[in-house]
Amino acid sequence: MxxxxxxxxxxxxxxxxxxxxxxxxxxxxxxxxxxxxxxxxxxxxxxxxxxxxxxxxxxxxxxxxxxxxxxxxPPLLLPEKSGVIVSGFGLTNKKKVLSSGNTANPTPAWFYKGPGHVLKTDGEPFNIEHGVTAICEEAEIVLIYMIDTQGKPHYIGFTVGNDITDIGAIKASPTAFSYAKLKECSVSERIFLHPPPFVLTGTCNVFRNHQVAFSSTFETGIDQLYYKQEQLIDMLFRSPALRQTGLMHYIFLGADQNSFDQGHSLIDGDTISLRFNELDLSLSNRLVLQGA
Incomplete structure (x- = not known):
């Protein structure tokens, strides 16, 4: 590979x-x-x-x-991290869209997580600012694009990541969606120079005081998307602002579920450990809530 x-x-x-x-x-x-x-x-x-x-x-x-x-x-992270855009799409998973009972939007909401400074990798802590409502993890595929000298986006490959979100703020008010996504996140150090997988399964374990406080499975991949991958990318890169020469993009594609959906609350000091089975990869990060 x-x-x-x-x-x-x-x-x-x-x-x-x-x-x-x-x-x-x-x-x-x-x-x-x-x-x-x-x-x-x-x-x-x-x-x-x-x-x-x-x-x-x-x-x-x-x-x-x-x-x-x-x-x-993080793979291919530019030394000038302000030249990096970390973003993603929300509510892309088939299960979430079909179970909502609402008419699906033509395209899902796009969100900005921040410049390259928000990217962490395996073993690094998540530093989350004071005032969050309820944090959740989301195991996802992350696409990596590079903008060439002609302003054209080139797909380089994919990695996997953990999209940290203030899910409590979103549940309290849907208009908080964009703000709730402005959190540190992590990606694997390994990049695969292939199309993203159709199916990717794994497990999420939350460790608290060195013991498993929560455990579940997840399933992601292109087959899990309600929307076509090409549709999402084409819509995103219609904006010239996102096609400036030299920009690197890390794009989170969406998750099927998280611990909050299953009634679990993450707290300061928890370690979130994701295992991506087919890639034989793990991603572990400790949650540090400022002011907790």
Whole structure:
């Protein structure tokens, strides 16, 4: 599978294609921002991109003893995080749309989560501001797009993420939807340079005081969408403001359910652990509620 991930080690940036030799992880040093340039040079062809990376710098091996010093990074995150747009679509899941009993909107609501500063990855805490009503997690597929020099969006690949929302505010007032989405969120460090999966299953576990306080399963994927993926993306990128050269987009596609839907309340200090079965990936983040 065409995939890679990035990390820092002693303040240096590295990319790995998951290859190993004699128990060492093989990786390649890069300067932040360089990967986006290599994607452009390769015309978004993974094989050529990989070749350019390998030719650009000597291969380095990292032993297992270095793992605690390696810091995972969101995939392709620009060094200038203000050049990143993190957003998503709400109420896209077939189950939610069909069970609401209401006439479905022609397109679901789009929301903005923030610039690249809101993106966390595995092991990092969610810092949530004072005044939230009730927080929930949502396990989702995240599409990654890059805007080229002609202002054209290019799909790079997908990862998975956890879309944190003040669901309590939305339940109290639907007009709070956009504000409730302005929260930190997380994505896996691994990007897959393929179309997103039709079906992706997993489990959500909430740990409280080192014990499981809540557990459930989830199902996501393109087949779970009420709307066509192409329809969502075409509508979004009609706006020239979102097609400025060099912008990176991380787009959350929607979830089927969350812990709040099932009667569970998250509190300060909870750790939300998502497991995406088919990708063999996990994503874990601790909830830090300011003023709690």
């Amino acid at each position: 065409n995939t890679f991930f990035e990390f820092t080690y002693r303040n240096q940036h590295y990319i790995s294609f998951s290859h190993s030799r004699n128990g060492e992880l093989l990786a390649y040093h890069y300067v932040p921002g360089e990967l986006q340039k290599l994607l452009l040079r390769s015309n978004y062809n993974f094989s050529l991109f990989k070749q350019l990376v390998i030719e650009s710098t000597p291969e380095q091996g990292f032993s297992a003893t270095t793992s605690k010093e390696r810091v995972l990074l």
